[in-house]
Amino acid sequence: MNNFKSGSGNLDFGAEGDEKDTQESEEVVEESESRTTESPPEQVQSSGTTSSQNPGTAGDPDRETNQGSNEAAEYPYFVRRNNVGDERDTRLEIHVRDSVAEQEGRFRSRLADELDVSEVSKTDAREFALLAAYEYPEKVAELMEDEGFSVI
Amino acid sequence: MITAVVYSESGGTFKTTMTANLAVALERMGARTLVIDLDPQEGNLTSLFDVGTSRSDPDADNLVKHILDMPDGEFDDLIETTNEGVDIIPSHDMLGDFTSNLEQKISYETGMKNMNRDEYPRFELLYDLLWNEHELNQRYDAILVDPNARAEDLLYNAIYALRTLIAPVKPAGKGNLSLDGLEELVGNMETQLDIEIGLSCVVPSGVGQTNAHQQYQQQFDDTDAFSTPVTIGNRESLMDAMWEARGSAFKVVEERWKTFKRDGEMVSEPGQRRLRDREIETLEKLFELAHFVATETFDADVDSVLELEVQDHDNRRIELMDKEQTEATP
Ligand SMILES: Nc1ncnc2c1ncn2[C@@H]1O[C@H](COP(=O)(O)OP(=O)(O)O)[C@@H](O)[C@H]1O
Ligand SMILES: [Mg+2]
Secondary structure, three states: OOOOEEOOOOOOOOOOOHHHHOOOOHHHHHHHHHHHOOOOOOOOOOOOOOOOOOHHHOOOHHHOOOOOHHHHHHOOHHHHOOOOOOOOOOOOOOOOOHHHHHHHHHHHHHHHHHHOOOOOOHHHHHHHHHHHHHHOHHHHHHHHHHOOHHHO | OEEEEEOOOOOOOOHHHHHHHHHHHHHHOOOOEEEEEOOOOOOOHHHHOOOOOOOOOOOOOOHHHHHOOOOOOOHHHHOEEOOOOOEEEOOOHHHHHHHHHHHHHHHHHHHHHOOOHHHOOOOOHHHHHHHHHOOHHHOOOEEEEEOOOOOOHHHHHHHHHHOEEEEEEOOOOOOOOOOHHHHHHHHHHHHHHOOOOEEEEEEEEEEOOOHHHHHHHHHHHHOOOOOOOOOEEOOHHHHHHHHHHOOOHHHHHHHOOEEEEEOOEEEEEOOOOOOOHHHHHHHHHHHHHHHHHHHHHOOOOOOOEEEEOOOOOOOEEEEEOOOOOEEEEO
């Protein structure tokens, strides 16, 4: 019964395309797990359990992730999480132009190249793309101005 | 939100019966419930609930037209309400031609967009219809699907859209159980579509008193790979009467439907069935099962009291306690 998660599957309502995000990118997991060996000695839970993004899955025994608050502060996100949905309780829906959506695939594969893995999950890529933007508002402003933002 | 496809790969495992009883149990615990009948064959949920009068009319609007994005009417007009309060999207003959219709659509659209056929999201159409287009999650607390038996487009669409399975199984021969086929199907879908599919529980049904069956039951109790919250006994008379009562086993017992011989002819009538303890017990198990799915699998808030109003009898109140103690109180 390896393929089955006992409990409910992942269902994230109304997010077109987003439902594809939840599977772990194995490479990323392995990568982060190998890093944990250099971290504090306590073992981080293996990624064998699968939980999901659906808030409705609370109560699933598999879902008890190691999110003790101290621990959560100690370990970096990719180390402490078991699953791509962990701690990601907020769902942001964004509406974009087709031309923007189309670039995502290329962005993810370039990102994967940078990280030296074969694939980065959409959820990870998107969250960190947002973080990058938060760090560089000047760059964001520049892109907006390029498209005539200051004209209005 | 409770969403489940009632499916196991082997046929005749009482799927339709189980879907109807689960849906009514959920409705009775306060969950607004919709069932979707994807089986075009006779003896489906649509005929059980006696709905879908236009299921053989090729011109009538139906679910397939909506899934394929060429509706002939309002989506809401497809939804009927059974007399036990459960909503249903009935079956239609067009479900039998789903794949060929889908192929045509794919040819047309991929041609227009100069797209590779393989890139067409052929299993995501029901998902889009239910959640993106009509946001049924806003209107219902529970949605169940009774799929067609064959593992093909419609089934995959159902699993993709709902993500969670309830697997009724029937003891066979030596009582050996294997869910390998189901597991393989799920595994393939998960990798190919990048989704996660959950197994809410396995429900052995039609389990009799013979030794082999008892062993079989034991086998379930011993495994921890999946949950088996209840086992449903061999209840042919009760379940068959559902087809006369046009409703759930709850209805059969409450209205006391019975099929019997009168003047050489078989007739079915309400008000005739004897109240049997083992049948009440079965209702209790069905209720417990629905409660398990709602609370354990989906963490939903539902009533845990089953009120039975049996015709010409005192009302019964069955209260589900914590898992350990399930007590019937008269
Ligand atoms: N627990 C049970 N014990 C004995 N017979 C049952 C039970 N549940 C259902 N049946 C009967 O078995 C037949 C087939 O059930 P059905 O639910 O239509 O199966 P499926 O949808 O898997 O083909 C029906 O006549 C039904 O009344
Ligand atoms: Mg059936």
